[in-house]
Amino acid sequence: MSIEDKHACAEVILSWGLFRDQRRWPELLSTFHSDGEIAVSWFRGPFAEFVEHCKHGGPSKHLIMAPVVRVNGARATAETSSVIMVRQMIDNLPVDMTSRARFLDRLERRDGGWKILERAAVYEQDRLDPVVPSELFVKLMRDAAVAQEHPEPYRYMAFRLAAAGRPLAEPVHYDGAPHTDALLARYRQWLEGT
Numbered sequence: 001m002s003i004e005d006k007h008a009c010a011e012v013i014l015s016w017g018l019f020r021d022q023r024r025w026p027e028l029l030s031t032f033h034s035d036g037e038i039a040v041s042w043f044r045g046p047f048a049e050f051v052e053h054c055k056h057g058g059p060s061k062h063l064i065m066a067p068v069v070r071v072n073g074a075r076a077t078a079e080t081s082s083v084i085m086v087r088q089m090i091d092n093l094p095v096d097m098t099s100r101a102r103f104l105d106r107l108e109r110r111d112g113g114w115k116i117l118e119r120a121a122v123y124e125q126d127r128l129d130p131v132v133p134s135e136l137f138v139k140l141m142r143d144a145a146v147a148q149e150h151p152e153p154y155r156y157m158a159f160r161l162a163a164a165g166r167p168l169a170e171p172v173h174y175d176g177a178p179h180t181d182a183l184l185a186r187y188r189q190w191l192e193g194t
Helices: 003-021 025-028 047-054 136-144 145-149 152-163 180-192
Strands: 032-039 044-046 059-065 067-072 075-090 093-110 113-128
Touching: 003 025, 003 059, 003 067, 003 075, 003 093, 003 113, 025 047, 025 145, 032 047, 044 047, 067 145, 067 180, 075 152, 075 180, 093 136, 093 180
Parallel strands: 032 113
Antiparallel strands: 032 044, 059 075, 067 075, 075 093, 093 113
16 A cells, blocks of 8 residues: 555546536546446446436536545545535526535556546435525425435435436435445455455
8 A cells, every 4th residue: 555546546536526527528437447337316327327427417516525545455445525516496496405425436456547446425414405595495395295205314315306307326325224334344345355
């Protein structure tokens, strides 16, 4: 393990956010291995397909903090706190969704370079706010009973996606969920080579 490896992994993770938000698709593709996979609230599958879907979506902003990287030979895992911000129209009202989350990454060094092999988003807390406060927004939130059907860490993201006609990519990860605990255990075992 070297500080250079940790720095290289961190650079890839931070670059992902910039390239995603700036819609720099070829550079975004370069952050993942060609067989890479991603699991976020609205998509689960090959990273190349994720990028294709992103090309047709609206703008977003990912505020990505410094990752905590653990390296074992040519393998690494990372946990990275992030804030995801999206603006969209719901019932003709402009709203802002803010989600606090963590990216869990498995990275591999191949041919001398580090790239992401797998990413899963773990959602922690979210909120939905009106761009311009109004009684219509208050009514929208009163009528948003569907949001209560989902766990609190991603409740308003689920509501936002439903309003856009997009299903959740189940299972969605959040702390304390059995499938998230299993994911964390799998990442640890993979890093240890077991």
